[in-house]
Each structure stands twice: as C-alpha cells, then as structure tokens.
Amino acid sequence: MTRRRRLLHGLPVPVFAAAGAGAWGAVQELRGHPGVRLVPTPRWAAALLIAGAVDAEHLPALRRVHDQTPHPRTAVAWGAGADAAAVPVAARVDGGTDEVVRALRDAFTALVDDPSITTADLLPDRDPNEWRGVGPFGQGGEGMMGGTPYGRPMAMTGDDRDGLALDQLRLTVGPFLDALPAALVLDVVLQGDVLQSVDVVAPSAAVDDTSPGDGRTGAGSPAARRGLRWLSHALHVHGLDALAARAAILAAAVGAGADQAVLSGGMRVLHRRIRRSGVLATLRGVGHVDSASPLGDDHVRGDARDRWVRRIAAIDDTLRERGQHRALAGLPRAAHQHLPPLLRGATWNAAVATIVSLDLDATRWRPAGVA
Amino acid sequence: MTDVTHLDPLTATALIAAVLLVGAYLVVVTDRALFGVVAGAPRPLRAVLTAPAREAVLLLRRQPVTTEAPDTITWVLAPAAYLGLAAAALAVVPLAPGVAVADVRTGIVVFGAAEALAIVAIFLHGWSPNAPFPLIAGYNFVGVALSYELLSMFVLIAAALPAESLSLGAIVESQQGLWNVVRQPLGLPLFLIVALGVTFSGPLDIVDSADMAGGGAAEDSGVHHLLWSVARAAMLVTFAAAAAAVFLGGWLGPLLPGAAWMALKTATVAFVLIAARHLVARVSPERFVRVAWTVLLPLAFLDLAIAGVTSL
Amino acid sequence: MLNAFLAGATVTAAAILATVAATLLARRWSPYQSTAPQRVPVLGGFEPETHAWSRFHVRYYPMTLLFIAFEMEMMFMYPWAVVFVEEGMTALVEMGMFLGILSVGVVYAWRERAFEWQ
Numbered sequence: 001m002t003r004r005r006r007l008l009h010g011l012p013v014p015v016f017a018a019a020g021a022g023a024w025g026a027v028q029e030l031r032g033h034p035g036v037r038l039v040p041t042p043r044w045a046a047a048l049l050i051a052g053a054v055d056a057e058h059l060p061a062l063r064r065v066h067d068q069t070p071h072p073r074t075a076v077a078w079g080a081g082a083d084a085a086a087v088p089v090a091a092r093v094d095g096g097t098d099e100v101v102r103a104l105r106d107a108f109t110a111l112v113d114d115p116s117i118t119t120a121d122l123l124p125d126r127d128p129n130e131w132r133g134v135g136p137f138g139q140g141g142e143g144m145m146g147g148t149p150y151g152r153p154m155a156m157t158g159d160d161r162d163g164l165a166l167d168q169l170r171l172t173v174g175p176f177l178d179a180l181p182a183a184l185v186l187d188v189v190l191q192g193d194v195l196q197s198v199d200v201v202a203p204s205a206a207v208d209d210t211s212p213g214d215g216r217t218g219a220g221s222p223a224a225r226r227g228l229r230w231l232s233h234a235l236h237v238h239g240l241d242a243l244a245a246r247a248a249i250l251a252a253a254v255g256a257g258a259d260q261a262v263l264s265g266g267m268r269v270l271h272r273r274i275r276r277s278g279v280l281a282t283l284r285g286v287g288h289v290d291s292a293s294p295l296g297d298d299h300v301r302g303d304a305r306d307r308w309v310r311r312i313a314a315i316d317d318t319l320r321e322r323g324q325h326r327a328l329a330g331l332p333r334a335a336h337q338h339l340p341p342l343l344r345g346a347t348w349n350a351a352v353a354t355i356v357s358l359d360l361d362a363t364r365w366r367p368a369g370v371a
Numbered sequence: 372m373t374d375v376t377h378l379d380p381l382t383a384t385a386l387i388a389a390v391l392l393v394g395a396y397l398v399v400v401t402d403r404a405l406f407g408v409v410a411g412a413p414r415p416l417r418a419v420l421t422a423p424a425r426e427a428v429l430l431l432r433r434q435p436v437t438t439e440a441p442d443t444i445t446w447v448l449a450p451a452a453y454l455g456l457a458a459a460a461l462a463v464v465p466l467a468p469g470v471a472v473a474d475v476r477t478g479i480v481v482f483g484a485a486e487a488l489a490i491v492a493i494f495l496h497g498w499s500p501n502a503p504f505p506l507i508a509g510y511n512f513v514g515v516a517l518s519y520e521l522l523s524m525f526v527l528i529a530a531a532l533p534a535e536s537l538s539l540g541a542i543v544e545s546q547q548g549l550w551n552v553v554r555q556p557l558g559l560p561l562f563l564i565v566a567l568g569v570t571f572s573g574p575l576d577i578v579d580s581a582d583m584a585g586g587g588a589a590e591d592s593g594v595h596h597l598l599w600s601v602a603r604a605a606m607l608v609t610f611a612a613a614a615a616a617v618f619l620g621g622w623l624g625p626l627l628p629g630a631a632w633m634a635l636k637t638a639t640v641a642f643v644l645i646a647a648r649h650l651v652a653r654v655s656p657e658r659f660v661r662v663a664w665t666v667l668l669p670l671a672f673l674d675l676a677i678a679g680v681t682s683l
Numbered sequence: 684m685l686n687a688f689l690a691g692a693t694v695t696a697a698a699i700l701a702t703v704a705a706t707l708l709a710r711r712w713s714p715y716q717s718t719a720p721q722r723v724p725v726l727g728g729f730e731p732e733t734h735a736w737s738r739f740h741v742r743y744y745p746m747t748l749l750f751i752a753f754e755m756e757m758m759f760m761y762p763w764a765v766v767f768v769e770e771g772m773t774a775l776v777e778m779g780m781f782l783g784i785l786s787v788g789v790v791y792a793w794r795e796r797a798f799e800w801q
Contacts, residue, residue, distance in 0.1 A: 178585075664749075
C-alpha cells in the first residue's frame, strides 16, 4: 500500500481549473508546468483549482463543478479574492505559478496518502425532479414525451431552417468550461450540433484587473505575456496540447524577464510549428466579422485566421520590442453582447473556434497606456 | 504460399494480449515523450517510462462516476467492444513468417468489419452517458467515420489486387519484389488518415476533443477512463501493424528475423501516428467530410487504378 | 480454416470479457457511491434542462445514403479483387465503369450541398 502511494507521488496532478475572469490568463501558464496537467473536464481531475475572484452569481456553478469531481478530491484557491467560502480548500495560495503548483502537489500528496480527506458534496443529494414512483410505469414520465422520466423532461421539438422539426437541446454552457473564456455563460439552443440561438448571460459586476501570478514583473512586456497566454489556450482548444505547453512556457519566460533573443527565438520556433500544424488552414472562413458589425475594430475584422495571424505577428513584434499593438489590446466591455449574430447557425466546433479567436477575456484586462 | 501455423486459442490469446499490452504501453510512453519534446521541455526518461503504470494506478483508485440516466450496459461494453475489435483485427495480421493467429482467406473483410464496428463502439461510448457533449461528439464522429471508412476499403482492396487474395498473409508475400508503399504510393498516406480516424487522434480527434469538455470521454472517470485509453492505444497498435503488413512488406526483410522486422515497421508507423497527434491540429468535422468525399475519395480511385494497371 | 476462426473468436471474446470483468469489479469495489449532484452531466457548472437523448438532427444524413451505395459497391469489389489478375483488362474497365457511375452520385451530392452542414 505504501509503495503504491509512493508510486503516485511523482505523477503530474490532474487539475481542473475553475477560473474567475481576472485569473484566466494566469491559469493558462500552468499548461507549461510539468507538475500539473490541466484537464478539460472535472471528471478527469483529482484537484480543483479556484483561481481569482469568481462572480457571486457563479458560485452555485462552482459548487456543482466541485461536486462533479470524482472522489478522492481536493481543492486549492489561488489569488486574492478567491472565494474559499464557496468550496472548502486544502490551501490558499498567493503568488506565482511555482507556488500554486507546489500547493497543488502537496494537496494531491496528502490526498494520496489519506483518501479520506476528500471533500464532501456541497449540494444536497436530491434528484432534480421527483420521479420515483411517479407516472404509469413508475419512472416519472407520462404519455409519450411528458413528465420527468428519471428526473428530467425530454427534449422538445423546434423548427429548423431546412424544414425539419427535430428536438432541440437547450443548454446553459457554464462559466467553467475549459474551451471558453472564463465567466462566459451562454444559453444555447442546439439542433444537432448547429446553434439555433445563442444568448450571452451577462456577467454582472466588474472585476478587478489584478491577475494572480503576475507577481514578478520582469523586463518582459505584459502585453506579450497576455498574448502568449491566449495563444496557449487557443492551441489547446485546437488539439495542439504540446504546442500549448510551449506557448505557456514562453509566457512564463516573458514574465520572468528572460533575454530578448531567447524569447524571439522561442517565438520563431513556435510560429513555425503553428504554421505547419495546419491550424490556420482550419480557421479559414470561420467566424467572419465584417466591418459593419459593432465588433468591427480593425484588429477584429476578418475571419478567425486573420485574427490569429494578426495576433501572432503582434506578439512577435512586441517581443522584439517593435512597439505596442492594438491586436493585443482588449475588446470593448460590451463585446459579449455582439456574439449571438456571429454564432447563430454555426456548428459547435466553429462557434468555439470563433469565440477563442476573438479573445474575449480581454474584456477584463487592459494593458497600461492603451485606451 | 508459406505454411501458416494457426495457433491454438490459448496461445493465440496470450500472443495477442502480449502484443496489445506491450504495444499500448509503448504507445503511451512514446506519446508522453513526444509531448515533452514538442513542448520544448523533455521529460526525464524515468518519469516517462513509469507514467503508464502510475496513471493506471491513479485511475483505478478514483471513483467511477455515473450520470443521471445512463445506458450502463453500453457504457460498460463500449471500451470492451473497442478492445475486442482491436484484438480481432490484429488476429488477421501476420506477425511473423508463418505465424498468424487467424490469417483467414478473407482477412481484409474481417479487418474492414472490425473497423466498421469500431464506429459503433465509439458512437455508443458517446451516447451511453446521456449527456449533451458526449452525445454531440459521438454524432460528429459518425459523420467523419463514414467518410474515411470508404478510403480504407479502397486502399486495402488496391493492395489485394497484386496478391490475388484477400488474406493479409498473401498480401505480405506479394510484396517480395517491391513493397506496396512504392508501387501504390497513395495507399499508405490514405491508410494513415484512416488510422488517425479510427483511433481518433491528432487531426481527427473529433470525438474526444477539448472543445467539448473532453467529448465522448467527458463523463468517464476512474476505470472507464483507463480502459478507454487502453483500448484506444491498442487500436493504434493494431492499425500500425496492419499498415506495416499491407504497405511496408510486413515481416519481409534481410538479416533480421521476420518478427523483428514486423516490430520495427509497426513501431515506425506508430511513431508517425503519435507524432501527428502532437504536431497536426484538429480538423473541423464538416470540412473533413467535404474533403474526404471530394478530394480523398478520387485519390483512392486513383490508387485503385494504379494498382490495377500495375498488377496486370 | 475453422481453427483460425476459432482462435480469432477466442481472442476477441477474451478481450471483451476481460474488459467487462475489470470494469464491473472496479465499479463494485469502489468505496464511493455516486450522489445526485455528482451525476449531473458536465456543462461547465449549470445543469442541463432535459435529457440529452433526443431526436438528434444528424446533419450528414444525405451523405450516409451515398455511403450505403458505396458500401454495396464494396461488397462487389471483394470477389472482384481476387479474380482481377486472371480476368485482365476487362475487369479493370468494368470496375471503372461501376465506379464512374457512382462518382456521378458523389458529384450530385456535392452540387446538392450534402457535404455542407451550415
């Protein structure tokens, strides 16, 4: 038993990151750290990382994500304002990536040594609807599609643009989805995998612009660091996890104030790998924003491929100290509201690619000196 | 034709189990090692070599969560069926001169059937948890899978033409003069695309993709996740072995014993597939369907025509 | 030949049974029970309103009809491949005609936008 436990001590900790808006970028830098592995779903995670300040209206969602993590589980809170009252945490960390990784590893080791310290459920153990014994067969349904069989109603039909009226899945895609920026909540209606309608549930209050993990500001430019964090997340969403790790390592190097030659060399290698991976080709024609759209700033116009190319070039220029770029600046705060017409009629993959290419998390952070 | 010693069931089971488990272990090790290399931060060798065992132990100790109203039977059977089909497909591949578990005269048909049923297994894996993202991922996958399925059939039949037989052993023997990768150059790239699709890795990782919270495996935890990953790695071994047998001459080669050549060629193909996983971005399902039917299918026709003309 | 199928079937059955046994045993020996909040499908924090099983609008259903046509053609190609060399050029020409007719189907599907989902 002890040997098996020691076997697990060196393993990278599978972590699901539930980030508040201000901390999304800092969390991406963990992709480059070998001590942890960011997973896209809480089911694969052993530890929950609560980073930054989570909006008060998203706390029930946080509790649900915590409960969805299988036992044995633990949690770590990172950054000022991380609301530990919502979830019992094993440690609260203020500091950089190294500190939080150390805290996660310690929490994981403690969990491996004694699985009984796993945290209890935060939500009541109640079915969503009463179904046991209800209805003619006892499974909660009535008639063909009515009632709540096994706890939930069945999906109902709705018209589709090609004339078929098949079932629609109404989902609230939550604030802690790995592929979407933090604190973005979408009410989507899906028919098949095409979005019929999208509503953005606006986050209510403004959040501080502080991002945990930005403690040591070296000579590196914060704009380049932010751009590399976005690139790391975007590469991960498109299936290039190793290149995402490379971008995250580069972002950490920028934050630690590495030499400019090293940084631009690293960026050159990364850029070459990105070009050869074909990700830019898959983005052609996806999420086209024309100049008439209210989103249509210069650096947002075009399709997803244009935005990626612009932003990678901007990161490159910033690393070589050729000046600040608008492409790395934030989108206006109200950008969330202009998403629905852009996403309507797109397949889920295309919609996620569009959202990722817009870099919406930039609504929370603005580099100094850029309006 | 070489006399093939068909193995008795027990030896056959032991051989296939050994090949699949050792192969799956090597696939996971190579995957972790390549991840570190491509990321620019190579992992220490000891960590990489012990990673599969450690991750297996971790997953076995975690709780296998269920969802609200799943189809438990298919949820349990899906990885089992997937692994069973990998074993069945590997059974028809000749592993050494004169050694095959089941080198039947219709080897390609069995292989194609295993591949087609794998579509069902992967779809059921996404369908069974009764959760939105796995369901959508499963349906997306079926669309992509039907598109590459035809490519595999055409390419394998093209390889069967010079051999005048549907048995993989005969196909290996027909390459004694020249390997199929040389005289049917389009065959191997198309077959590799199919292999990437069946093991849903790299550019065709539609079903377990990160943009759907892990896709079909989003609700898997603990033993479900472990067995699904093992089955996927085993299927990669099977397809690498088939590619080696059909296009790279199987166990043919000077100096070394046949089994060693087979192992070497399988390892090479597996390496290429795993490298594609880390270096090539995921494609959009809709675009892949369009490209597969309008570009890749004509290429498969061309491959068949080349094979036909050169065999006469 | 029967031995070969027996060996192949045994191998398949062994793989399936081993996996099912491992799954069921691990589920039974797990010390944890899934509670209601744990069983909610993963959507990033909120609950789904309905079951996921539904009359899913499969966007590629025209393509599946085309696939079935090609599958039937595959069935004819299997024996054709075995006798191809001894039949010679006529076999190649006949299969070429067959594939040509089916290719018209692919072109038609392309024109009818069967391969576009959006």
